[in-house]
Amino acid sequence: MASIQQFQPSAPADLIINALIQDGCAVIDAVLQPDQHVKLKRDLGAHLSAIPDCQGDFYGYATKRLGLLFNKSDVFYDMAIHPSILAVMDHFLLPSCSQYQINLTQAISIGPNEPRQIMHQDDPMFPFMHPGAEVMVNCMWAIDDFTETNGSTVLVPGSHTWPRQESLNLALNDLPADQISLGTMKAGSVLIYLGSLFHCGGRNETQERRCGAVISYSLGWLRQAENAYLGYSLAELQAMPAKLQELIGYFVHKPNLGSINGRHPLDFVKDPANPNLFTEFLPEAAKPFVKAFRNDSLSKAAA
Numbered sequence: 118m119a120s121i122q123q124f125q126p127s128a129p130a131d132l133i134i135n136a137l138i139q140d141g142c143a144v145i146d147a148v149l150q151p152d153q154h155v156k157l158k159r160d161l162g163a164h165l166s167a168i169p170d171c172q173g174d175f176y177g178y179a180t181k182r183l184g185l186l187f188n189k190s191d192v193f194y195d196m197a198i199h200p201s202i203l204a205v206m207d208h209f210l211l212p213s214c215s216q217y218q219i220n221l222t223q224a225i226s227i228g229p230n231e232p233r234q235i236m237h238q239d240d241p242m243f244p245f246m247h248p249g250a251e252v253m254v255n256c257m258w259a260i261d262d263f264t265e266t267n268g269s270t271v272l273v274p275g276s277h278t279w280p281r282q283e284s285l286n287l288a289l290n291d292l293p294a295d296q297i298s299l300g301t302m303k304a305g306s307v308l309i310y311l312g313s314l315f316h317c318g319g320r321n322e323t324q325e326r327r328c329g330a331v332i333s334y335s336l337g338w339l340r341q342a343e344n345a346y347l348g349y350s351l352a353e354l355q356a357m358p359a360k361l362q363e364l365i366g367y368f369v370h371k372p373n374l375g376s377i378n379g380r381h382p383l384d385f386v387k388d389p390a391n392p393n394l395f396t397e398f399l400p401e402a403a404k405p406f407v408k409a410f411r412n413d414s415l416s417k418a419a420a
């Protein structure tokens with residue numbers, strides 16, 4: 118079986134990034150403090166116990182899925198803006214956008230006897246070719262221990278470098294054992310995997326559920342998989358740290374994408390009726406050129 122590189126929470130982000138460049142996946146061990154983990158499991162457990170298994174040949178029939186995690190437990194706030202995670206996102210996503218965002222949040226609780234999911238990449242949800250550049254990166258946080266038998270994520274290290282045409286090739290479901298890895302990890306750890314990496318939920322052969330929570334990040338100019346604007350109330354939004362408010366979608370991707378009546382969405386939600394001036398959100402690099410062109414036009418007109 119192929120191995121996955123594991124890191125301590127204190128590991129320099131560069132080492133984690135290098136592992137992701139090489140393998141497409143990496144684990145950071147024991148990121149959550151024990152008290153955070155206890156709270157998270159309790160908060161999430163209350164919600165998961167109240168919902169039925171989902172229904173779908175991809176999602177599973179013995180698996181519970183639950184979104185909008187930032188109104189389920191405030192422990193998710195810290196997870197989403199963890200410095201090592203953001204350093205990874207800066208590396209993979211910032212070269213292709215002025216700001217990245219949270220694509221979705223989803224707790225995935227795989228129940229007894231759920232078979233292995235079909236092998237897949239997550240990023241074909243964005244139907245355009247993007248050779249070489251990642252458009253999304255996922256973090257799978259272990260809420261329970263991820264073991265050899267309870268449905269740990271199955272990964273194909275290195276498959277992020279395969280030609281895109283191999284997507285959705287059913288033969289991938291029979292890859293030899295030495296090409297696949299199991300994302301086994303202790304509760305409170307996080308598995309990071311690139312959107313282009315082949316992977317799937319594993320088969321749960323035990324009588325216990327395996328709960329993980331995905332926080333997925335994507336380029337800031339793509340549509341988000343989870344509609345956070347409808348999902349979180351104004352009060353829930355205001356309870357979040359400022360960085361998280363931006364990450365769930367309340368930001369302007371420059372130029373002007375996501376603005377509202379010429380305003381930043383966070384200014385708008387604070388005071389929707391304020392008749393502010395209609396302002397522009399230009400990339401820093403473009404501002405001097407746009408200004409110089411305008412000044413030039415004005416002086417020509419005056420001449």
Ligand SMILES: O=C(O)CCC(=O)C(=O)O
Nearest residue numbers: 225269270316317318319
């Ligand atoms: O639950 C897992 O380990 C992975 C699930 C997954 O890859 C998916 O649903 O897209």
Ligand SMILES: [Fe+2]
Nearest residue numbers: 238239316317
């Ligand atoms: Fe997936």
